[in-house]
Amino acid sequence: MGKEMERARDGQLVQRGLQGDRQALEALVNLYHGAIYKLAYRMLGNREDAADVTQTCFLKAFENLGSYNPEYKFFSWLYRIGINEALNTRRRNAGIEPLDQPIPDQGDGPELATGNDELQTQVQTALMQLNDEHRAVITLRHYSECSYADMAVILAVPEKTVRSRLFEARRKLQGVLSAAGVER
Amino acid sequence: MISEVDKLALQAAIDGELDVAAEAELRQRLGDNSEASELEASLRGLSETLAADPEPEVPANLESYILQSVPLPVDHRAKTQVVTPLPTRKRPEWQGFAMAASLFVAVILGVGALFPDEINGDLAGQMTGTLLPSDAQVLGEARLDWQSVEADLQLLGTDDGDLALGLRADADQTTTFSFIDPVSGQSYAEVVVDGETAKQLPLPNPVSSVQVDVFQKGQLVHREVLQVLDE
Numbered sequence: 491m492g493k494e495m496e497r498a499r500d501g502q503l504v505q506r507g508l509q510g511d512r513q514a515l516e517a518l519v520n521l522y523h524g525a526i527y528k529l530a531y532r533m534l535g536n537r538e539d540a541a542d543v544t545q546t547c548f549l550k551a552f553e554n555l556g557s558y559n560p561e562y563k564f565f566s567w568l569y570r571i572g573i574n575e576a577l578n579t580r581r582r583n584a585g586i587e588p589l590d591q592p593i594p595d596q597g598d599g600p601e602l603a604t605g606n607d608e609l610q611t612q613v614q615t616a617l618m619q620l621n622d623e624h625r626a627v628i629t630l631r632h633y634s635e636c637s638y639a640d641m642a643v644i645l646a647v648p649e650k651t652v653r654s655r656l657f658e659a660r661r662k663l664q665g666v667l668s669a670a671g672v673e674r
Numbered sequence: 675m676i677s678e679v680d681k682l683a684l685q686a687a688i689d690g691e692l693d694v695a696a697e698a699e700l701r702q703r704l705g706d707n708s709e710a711s712e713l714e715a716s717l718r719g720l721s722e723t724l725a726a727d728p729e730p731e732v733p734a735n736l737e738s739y740i741l742q743s744v745p746l747p748v749d750h751r752a753k754t755q756v757v758t759p760l761p762t763r764k765r766p767e768w769q770g771f772a773m774a775a776s777l778f779v780a781v782i783l784g785v786g787a788l789f790p791d792e793i794n795g796d797l798a799g800q801m802t803g804t805l806l807p808s809d810a811q812v813l814g815e816a817r818l819d820w821q822s823v824e825a826d827l828q829l830l831g832t833d834d835g836d837l838a839l840g841l842r843a844d845a846d847q848t849t850t851f852s853f854i855d856p857v858s859g860q861s862y863a864e865v866v867v868d869g870e871t872a873k874q875l876p877l878p879n880p881v882s883s884v885q886v887d888v889f890q891k892g893q894l895v896h897r898e899v900l901q902v903l904d905e
Contacts, residue, residue, distance in 0.1 A: 519740050524732040531730045541736055549744045613727040631689070632724040638691050653682045660685075664720050672723060 500564035508555055519548055522565060525634065526572045532629040533576035534583075535618045543579055547572040566643045569634065573644060577622055609672070616666040624659030631656055676709050684710060688717050742822045805838045805874045806830050812840075816900050822846045823888060825867075827900060830874065837877040839884060843867045849890050856885035856899055 500521075506514035523544055530543035550571050551558075558567050617625050623645075630636040630644060641656075642649040676684075680700070687697045704710040733739075810830045818825040828840035839853060845867045853862040853875060862884065863875035877884070888896040 516741060519737060519744075523737050523740055527732050527736060528730055537730070537733070540730075541733060541739070544736060545740050545743055548740050552744060609723075609726060610728050610730075613724065628724075632721065633729070638686070638689070653686060657682055657685050660717060660720055664716060667720075667723065 496565075497563055501560050504555060504558060504560070504564060507552070515552060518551075518564075522568055523548070525565070526568065529569060529572050529629060529634055530576045530579075532614070532617060532633055533573065533622075533625060534579060535614050539579050539583070540576075543572065543575045546575050550575065562643055563640065566636075566640050569630070569636070569640075569644045570646070573626055573630075577626075580622060612670055612672045613667070616663060616670060616672070619666050620659060620662055623655060624662060627652065627656045627659050628663060676704065676707060676713070680704065680710070681713060684713060685717060688714060688721070805876055806832055806836055810836075810838070818886065818888075818896075818898055823849055823867075823896070825851070825886075827886070829877075829900075831879075835879050837879045837881060838874045839863075839877050840872075840874050841865060842870075842872040844870045847890060849888060852887040852889065854885050854887065855881075856883055 500518070503514040503518050507518065526547050527540050527544045530540035530547075531537065534540055534543065547568065551568055558564065617628065620628065626645060627641060630641045636644065638649050638652045638656075641652045645652065647655075680703070683692065683696075683700050684704070686692050687700055692700065810832050813829040813831050815826065815828045818827065823843070823845045825841060825843040830838045830840050839862070841851065843849070843851065843865075846869075848866065848868045851865045851867060853864070854860060855862065862877060865871065865873055865875065882901070884900045886896075886898045886900060887894055888898075
């Protein structure tokens, strides 16, 4: 499905949701819960927090559905809520876990227990050593495949800021990965 | 040494954010600049590393977890539901009643016909502090099944003309059931359910319909109208 068709589909689902159509909102959850979870996981490095953020993201989105501006893509609006909620969680956790240390994954869930575990752990650990702004642009670009324009909307910054922030974030991430011996 | 502007432009080219003409102009300008080549190789290498990083597995039950915990808005069209009033009668002819449950997304969840032999006493016998004798007849029944909330509702009556609504509910979080007359707005009863609960609630006689509002965390999460129909 093309991006314009996705946009039209999402717009229709939102309109139906605003009219109280629960199936439409369930469809939005079905379409985007995975993407929001992955985004939150990359931002937080913790499965439980990522699930909580995903839940809260949809809760806030549906509570404020009336304020959604259809001029923008629905997923950009949803990602923005997800990013903000992940940052809120990160700040709340700051009192519990040191900010400058990577947050280890808690538990032995399937995503860290099988397959390319080592690379995933190394990359996630490296991501957690970036600041929130840098981790957000890396996540949106490399894992959510957002365009610069989408990232500008999601992060509420000018596109030129996205470019410079992404460049700096990549430079720092390369440094961390190289130090950890992760290179291709 | 290439400029910061050109570094950002090269990054944009690798990301596919430059149009063909702009990229061609950039590459012509950079030529075989070794610093540009190193930067491009470095950026592409990072992209490959991140692309090789496996995606985190989304928990299989996450979607249902969200759907159960996020209160979805009720269909506001429920407010316009027309309730068919029953003729006033002092002594209802129970066998002529049925209770129908309509969900307002226009999907009929269940229509309870009269099956007194099958369900008589099934609910009433499990209730504490019952209003009606245990041999009160079941005049109709409906089932409400919404996300984490399940409720069986029975219209109960005696030959003396007493009416009650039997509620047996199970909710995994604190849930308030509010029973009101959808026409007048008069409240019949309110029940807070946390776990399994069985109660009888008095109803006026006659009754034509009962609106059931379900609240969780102070929010209206579901609305259903039970309509008493003449068969």
